[in-house]
Amino acid sequence: DGGITQSPKYLFRKEGQNVTLSCEQNLNHDAMYWYRQDPGQGLRLIYYSQIVNDFQKGDIAEGYSVSREKKESFPLTVTSAQKNPTAFYLCASSVDRAINSPLHFGNGTRLTVT
């Protein structure tokens, strides 16, 4: 089955440690995105990539980094510079950057930093 796989489902880290969230898709989609979801708030865009080896900052990129070395993979690193890293992180993809290309989401990774 085609889809987006995020791993792990739950992640626990100590404050001050960097952590990398995995996102893999086998949909052959060009565009990939990372969103953050906090209780009572809508999803907010962290980073997006429209093509391999290219990515742009979203609305809340500070304290995060990404890479896009392969079409299928778009890992997100939450660095120690991120002030409030505890959140639910969602990865998404779309066929391309076309405006009417719907987004498909993975099942998310819940990160808890203590």
Added chain:
Amino acid sequence: KQEVTQIPAALSVPEGENLVLNCSFTDSAIYNLQWFRQDPGKGLTSLLLIQSSQREQTSGRLNASLDKSSGRSTLYIAASQPGDSATYLCAVRHGSSNTGKLIFGQGTTLQVKP
């Protein structure tokens, strides 16, 4: 700045009832509007995408309408079932964005009681 609002934040209805979820946006310059469903602890599932030139889209018991001029969309669910219980989010692709960047509402959490 585009803002998306969903009211109410939560809704509880008895099984079999027809219901309407509301989504409003402040800037009518949108390319499209997408409705998603999110089950607890899961990612988002795309339900319907309405292009700016369209008035409505239907899928099974779901019907979504769009009125750009008034900045509103509704998601109509016919003959609700307990399995429809979830959080429903709307998101707009803003007219100034040529990427997959969507602006999300906070969602309406629906509970359908047997």
